[in-house]
Amino acid sequence: MDDGDARHSVTIRAEEDSFIEYFPDPVILFPMARMYARVVVQMHPTATVLMTDSFTSHDPMANQENFTEYRNETRVESFDGSLLCLDRYSVSGTQFSSGQLGVMGKNSVQGTFTLLNSTHPAAQLCAMIRRFLESGFDGYAGLSALPNECGIWMRLIALDAFTLRLAIQEVWTITRQTLLGERPNCRKK
Numbered sequence: 001m002d003d004g005d006a007r008h009s010v011t012i013r014a015e016e017d018s019f020i021e022y023f024p025d026p027v028i029l030f031p032m033a034r035m036y037a038r039v040v041v042q043m044h045p046t047a048t049v050l051m052t053d054s055f056t057s058h059d060p061m062a063n064q065e066n067f068t069e070y071r072n073e074t075r076v077e078s079f080d081g082s083l084l085c086l087d088r089y090s091v092s093g094t095q096f097s098s099g100q101l102g103v104m105g106k107n108s109v110q111g112t113f114t115l116l117n118s119t120h121p122a123a124q125l126c127a128m129i130r131r132f133l134e135s136g137f138d139g140y141a142g143l144s145a146l147p148n149e150c151g152i153w154m155r156l157i158a159l160d161a162f163t164l165r166l167a168i169q170e171v172w173t174i175t176r177q178t179l180l181g182e183r184p185n186c187r188k189k
Contacts, residue, residue: 066093
């Protein structure tokens, strides 16, 4: 991008007893890209929302060029506008590719998995997901219950998009099986 920035904005309104899944493909950031992504979820207390976001950098000419900046915000609020949780971060391409961000090292993709649900005990689901992560996920992950008893949040860093996709798919499967009592069908994409 020689000028300006790209913006991606999504609003999800999760009505009473609804079940919503939002799993966009990873954002691929080319050299000089400036991307601002924002998801706002408005939740009824009985709703369930499963969602992911992820990004990676791509230098098609292999010129050691980076994206300029990626900003991401996920805001979850009740129908009356009260803030339930907020995740925000900003990273430059130089930080992302130089290893300055702690464990990025050789890893090239970052993703987030979020379950918003206030009716299922977060601790039980966190324990199940941790067992999967400890059994052989080849990357780094941070997992915790969200404030206001509104669900769980997990950030993952992986070597490549394929590894990240497999991990998120397994976490999605664990979550769906726990919430709905059966394994979901395999996704084609």
